[in-house]
Ligand SMILES: [Zn+2]
């Protein structure tokens with residue numbers, strides 16, 4: 001674990017304390033996994049990664065804890081049509097590039113597109129809250145495996 005990961009975990013745990021949420025060993029482990037994995041896991045993937053450590057934990061417990069984290073703004077839930085939700089530890093603003101072959105989601109940083117929000121608000125009269133931009137393609141692994149290209 002690098003120093004910055006430790007720092008992120010520490011800040012996340014501080015935030016739980018501030019909002020009066022009890023830090024259970026499961027919550028600690030789920031947060032740690034989210035911060036370290038960088039892979040936007042589903043509740044099921046987190047469950048599978050941690051079930052050895054917490055044999056009494058169910059997928060529902062993982063999901064409920066993720067919802068608690070989501071409510072206080074620690075994680076974002078990414079929903080993609082009928083696929084199960086993926087969870088992202090909220091660090092800085094970032095965008096996602098998504099592999100259409102294997103579903104992998106990778107972060108990349110780009111300045112927030114504030115002008116687009118301003119234009120949308122100006123043109124439509126909406127009060128704009130946020131936006132979502134995603135890039136789709138084929139990841140390097142899938143390119144190597146020679147999957148069908150789009
Ligand atoms: Zn892929």
Ligand SMILES: [Zn+2]
Pocket residue numbers: 040088094095096106107
């Ligand atoms: Zn992300």
